Amino acid sequence: MSDKQFYESLDEVEPGHTFLGSNELVLNMGPQHPSTHGVLRVILKLDGEKVNGLECVLGYLHRGIEKVAESRTWTQFAPFVDRLDYTAAVSNSLGYCLAVEKMLGVEVPKRAQYLRVILTELCRLASHQIWLGTHLLDIGAVTPLFYTFRDREYILNIFEKYCGARLTNHAFRIGGCRWDAYEGFSKEILHLCDDLLPKIDEYRELITGNRIWLQRTKNVGYISVEDCRSYSITGPVLRASGVCWDVRKAQPYSSYEDFEFDIPTGTASDTFDRYVVRVEEMRQSIRIIRQAVEGLAEGPIIAKVPKVIKPPVGEVYVSIEAPKGELGYFIVSDGSAQPYRVRVRPPSFINLQALEKMSKGSLVADVVAIIGTLDIVLGEVDR
């Protein structure tokens, strides 16, 4: 095919369709791109290096999990939710179990609630560590990725010892937990907490004061509080804008009211503040874990639930504070053993919507930083 033919064939595909001024450059980032965190595709409209507009194309990882739910029983669907946000599988699992338990009206035993808190907070640490590593990698610092992944590995080891799987754990069951703490569980976790704190300081030493890092993140990806509301942004991104709101405090679940912890907030609502908020959240998670391990009482780990779960007809919406933001499950039951509808409110999907707003007028390099700071997981965006 000659060049002429090639360009003519382009015209046939999109007759007269041009969304460009003559000096705009369209850059197709993704779905295979080093810093789109999976298979996000962003179409950038550039004027030189400046971003004039962008459009996200989603769905490259769509697996129809909400449809899958309709043909599984309530119990069988639980392993599938781990595949939503695979960097924080335990959180997904917790949200789903809480939703079904709410519908059944089951009270989870205290010990199971504490175990759940310990594991979800460990999972938050692991998720934030992945975020930190990949975000820094996007901005060009290669090394922190390996440090954070090394530290995450210790957390995954605990997951493996507790429930036998490292990534998509399927750790909880409806009504409580499947496994009790293994021998040496508390000691190991306390030890891990002691180890992790200096490591978080190490990340800070490596990066927080670094002028390049400051220049790359300060005033990048600003979003106002009003826009946060309008875009329904939740999680660390919201908190970095100064709104002190966290589902764990606002509507405590799984005994979070028992623990003392602070909600870190930022002021500038930029990429740097989100970084500070998340790193501080890691410290707070360690604080919660310590309290939970100390308060871990003896007792049953699973409530009495029927073998075949048939919730009453009705619908509930239950949300938890996942590492990425508010993770909600809206479930509808028709009284049968299979869910009628399970809707996941994916924090990544909804936060990602603000990408266009945040990156308009910035440079290409900033878009990459903003995708990183939103902390998206495509498994959750595309479901």
Next chain:
Amino acid sequence: MKVVELLRKIFLIDLFQGLSVTFRHQHPDDLVTEQYPIERPEVSDRFRGQPRLKNDADGKTLCTACGACALACPEKLIKIGSLRDPETKKKVLTEFGFDVGRCMFCGLCEEACPTHSLELGKDYELALYTREGMELERNQLENGIPRKVYEK
């Protein structure tokens, strides 16, 4: 205070701080790499890996062919064939198929098993070059699959 900050900036203190962190980590004690085929990871007791069918001391299967695992499986990948023994009127297991290629290793089958005959074991090298061979037969599940050990 201002002067100190200015001096820190001029003498690139922040950058040297970062450099010192990376320099320190070159210490051989900090290495965490595991050289996989030579050093093999220890998996935990609860690890969910290669499925196994357990036999009792006499070598007879513990499985009663009740089908609870097949019912519990979210992916519906367990196929059980059974015959009713005309004498004892009990179900006898004839075949047991487990498609590891579709398995999520969620552990629900293991939980459903009343006789604890099916378990997800500790073997973790399940990769094959093709999808054939992913569907495990009964004797593979009972005796395990000899895996080629790669040394180099």
Next chain:
Amino acid sequence: MVQQLKSVYGSGICEATTFAGQNYLVVDRAACHDVLRTLDEQMSYHCLTDLTAVHYPKDALPFEVVWILYSMSANERVRVKARFADGEEVPTATDRWAAANWMEREVYDMFGVRFAGHPDLRRILLPEDWTGHPLRKDYDLQHQDTDWVRKNLGIESGQ
């Protein structure tokens, strides 16, 4: 709150109940947009947490669209539900919440419910030229767009 809404919309509010400690309003389809506006502007339900739909194929009005609102000051959630017929257009919420944009696109993608006044109503998760709306109950689980799979992936079947 219910009283206040009822006094304004009268029969527009069909039902206001609580299930498992969660409040929801069933609203007439004609009034839903106004109810959302009142909730946002006068009752501090400023956040649109989620927007989704449920399909009841046997009912006369098969599509139930659900708006989940959250009030940060009252720390309370409320669900607003309205029923729509197949092919009927739902008033969009994008004029009020920017977040509704993708949520409505997803509902359109999965259920085929169209939103009137949406700025850019296209499929979001599935490919543009896919046929059918998978989360409808009459969408067979074994079914897939074989033509699409053949054309774009070059294989006989994705199953």
Next chain:
Amino acid sequence: MKNILGYLHSNLTPGEAGSLFWVTVYVLLVFAGVATIVMFMNWFERKAMAHMQVRLGPMRVGPHGLLQPVADALKLLLKEDLMPANADKLVFWFAPVTVVMTAFCGFIVVPFGPTHAITDMNIGVLFMLGVSSLSVLGVIMGGWASNSNYPLMGSLRSGAQMVSYEVAMAMAVVSAVMMSSMATGTGTLSMIGIVRAQMQQHVWFAFSFFPVGLIAFAVFAIAMVAETNRAPFDLPEAESELVAGFLTEYSGFRWSLFFLAEYAAMIAVSSIATTLWLGGWLRPFPNLLAGKNWDLAFSLVPGLSFMVAAGLCFFFYTRMPKIRAMRANAIGQAGLGCFLFALGVVLMLPGVHERIQDIYWFTLKVLGFMYLYIWYRATFPRYRFDQLMKIGWKVLLPISIGVVILTALIGVRQELFALVWR
């Protein structure tokens, strides 16, 4: 024949001596040497970065992965050579060639020792700067010819970046050249001349007029990182933004040419820095610790250092686990130890150790720079494009101009005082 052997007793570089044979030999030697160092750098970078990142790096091919670059090179040569359908074929083909040519041309004037240079030009520094800045042409050609957006943006960035940092770099060089005039009254642009000037003035230029020389050196050291497109200034090939920048459409052999050129350019600019500020081939304290005995002691260091390396090899050989899987590795390591030991012995031979020590000290200094490059890359995030430009024009350029003025003022301070106090 007589001419050829006669050269060995002369004190001239082959270019000056006009001996075609020795020029050819030197060109080949330099080319082979640089290519070997690039290979070694490839391994060293992966290894050093891996250790900074708490990993091991290549371990499988050869002892501690030493043969990894060979394996990589083989793979690259065997790879299918792809060219985009709508690429400008001629320019696409010519771009890597240009880059490699310019990168290696610079080595014509690099003095590895008082006589170990291909030639000594009286405009050596200028030649080197000019040639190394030509490589931007190749990068722009490659980016444009690929007919793709990422390479285009990468090459645009590269063009802007190299042009702006060239200025600061040249200004810093001017200061060093001015310093070279201090003892004799006439400065020189010849690389060998500058090193000789440092010898005569008893000081490396990095430490002369303290801290002026150091500032000029720092400016050059920063600008040279930007000039060679390395982290934290690696925007033209910023992986997380532009995939691979101007290299995106290149693969196989062409890509390896770019790779070779990048490392050769790094070595070239490091050689400039070494020559101008760190005393080139001079051994430590050539004046303070002068005398026959000191000369002998220092000239034995190269051989001894190789022997120490060999000793380390043997030591780790004994600590290796004695399992079958490690046997090939262990043999390789022992072999490497023997090779290093033999090399050490050869370097200690009389007649060799006097001649080789200049090259050794020069290489050691350059390798120090190489380590810095790797260290930066492992530590720093990447600058954004506008910030990069800001540093180039608003920070480095004013500083380097200031340094030039300061050097000039300090250089003529006696005349100035005389003028004022008259």
